[in-house]
Amino acid sequence: MTINWAEFTPLMSFSGGALIGAAALFLMLTKGRIMGVSGILAGLLPPNSSFELFWRLAFIFGIIAGPLLLTGFSLYTIEAVAVAKDGVLYLAALLVGLGTAIGSGCTSGHGICGLSRLSLRSMMAVATFVSAGVLAVFVMRHLF
Amino acid sequence: MVLALLSAAISGIIFGIGLALAGMLNPAKVAGFLDIFGLWDPSLMLVMAGGIAVNAAGYFLFVRGGKPIFASSFSLPEARQIDKKLVIGSVLFGIGWGLAGLCPGPVIASIGLDPAGIFPFLAVMLVGLKLGVIIRTRI
Numbered sequence: 273m274t275i276n277w278a279e280f281t282p283l284m285s286f287s288g289g290a291l292i293g294a295a296a297l298f299l300m301l302t303k304g305r306i307m308g309v310s311g312i313l314a315g316l317l318p319p320n321s322s323f324e325l326f327w328r329l330a331f332i333f334g335i336i337a338g339p340l341l342l343t344g345f346s347l348y349t350i351e352a353v354a355v356a357k358d359g360v361l362y363l364a365a366l367l368v369g370l371g372t373a374i375g376s377g378c379t380s381g382h383g384i385c386g387l388s389r390l391s392l393r394s395m396m397a398v399a400t401f402v403s404a405g406v407l408a409v410f411v412m413r414h415l416f
Numbered sequence: 417m418v419l420a421l422l423s424a425a426i427s428g429i430i431f432g433i434g435l436a437l438a439g440m441l442n443p444a445k446v447a448g449f450l451d452i453f454g455l456w457d458p459s460l461m462l463v464m465a466g467g468i469a470v471n472a473a474g475y476f477l478f479v480r481g482g483k484p485i486f487a488s489s490f491s492l493p494e495a496r497q498i499d500k501k502l503v504i505g506s507v508l509f510g511i512g513w514g515l516a517g518l519c520p521g522p523v524i525a526s527i528g529l530d531p532a533g534i535f536p537f538l539a540v541m542l543v544g545l546k547l548g549v550i551i552r553t554r555i
Contacts, residue, residue: 276455279448281439285459288438289466295431296467297474302423304484304491307431309520310545317546327424332524334428339436340528341429350436350529353444355517365537367512369544372520374552375505376495379519380431382506383464388472389492396498397506402450404510409450412515 296385303327308381309335310372360412375401420486432525438463441525443517450514501552 296307305312305327312328342348356364372378375397377386382401386394439445439459448457484490513519516537523541526534 273452274455276448276457279445279455279457279459281459282462285438285462286466288434288436288440289463289468290470291430291434291437291466292463293434293467293470293472293474295427295434296471297478298430299424299427300479300484300490301474302427302485303420304487304489306491306493307427309524313520313524313542314545314549317542317549327421330421330424331428334425334430335432335435335521335524336428336528337425338429338432338434339441339525342433342436343529348436351439351442351445352526352530353442354533355443355447356515360515361537362540364512364516364518365540366544367508368516368519368523369512369541369546370548370551371505371507371509371512371544373505373545373548374555375502375509376493376552378509378521379513380521384467384471386493387464388468388475390472391493393493393495393498393502397502400503400506401510401513404507405450405514406452408511408514409447410453413447413451413454 292380292384293388296380296388299331300385306381306385307331308377308385310369310378311376311381314373356412371401423486431521434467435522435525438466440519440522441529446517446519446522447514450517501555504555505548505552 299305299307312331315324316328339350343350377397382394382397387398435441445457449460479490518537523534523538
């Protein structure tokens with residue numbers, strides 16, 4: 273294992289993570305809900321149209337607005353370099369949707385909220401999706 | 417009602433800013449974290465550490481035994497069993513996450529920054545999500 277010191281951003285990543293944790297705590301203390309993006313998105317898909325729709329929409333609008341506010345009111349620039357092209361990207365998108373629905377959660381719901389509650393299910397989910405992700409990157413980068 | 421919606425929006429804003437600062441909106445950085453057999457970028461471990469430190473402290477201080485401001489009770493998952501759905505779903509998600517370096521939160525957070533770039537991924541992901549919800553009830 274070789275650590276990529278040039279790309280390592282411990283302070284920014286810890287601070288960003290702390291904000292993510294604060295956002296999850298805030299949603300729990302106000303709406304009483306788990307901040308799991310896949311679950312909140314799934315609740316927006318038809319035919320699930322109900323009263324519960326509005327807080328979900330408000331949360332989603334907030335996520336979209338956050339980075340725009342950050343780049344609009346600071347000099348911070350957000351870097352985004354793609355790692356996959358069309359075919360692989362669409363396959364990945366399908367797997368992300370399918371997997372988070374079948375596995376009842378993603379990086380936010382299981383990774384931040386579930387681990388904070390010491391949920392055994394979330395520990396299992398995180399260990400599984402990180403391992404599968406490591407394997408996928410290994411195959412893509414080092415076998416092909 | 418309005419305050420409850422506002423609080424959900426504020427949570428989203430803080431989350432979106434947190435994702436951006438953490439580097440989670442950069443697929444290359446996420447893939448760099450998963451590339452433990454190549455040049456490994458451990459940053460995402462610190463994202464988790466920061467997120468869990470704040471959220472867990474709040475959870476054990478306020479959530480257990482308490483009550484939310486705009487709801488009658490906390491909605492916490494009741495499932496306890498580690499079943500095949502959890503494992504199969506997490507395997508599929510992990511493969512997709514590794515291939516693209518994207519998970520649902522960052523996909524949403526990228527909508528305003530690069531709408532044309534993220535839209536195809538978002539659309540296919542939502543189709544997958546809907547299919548997954550249907551499949552989940554049948555396995």
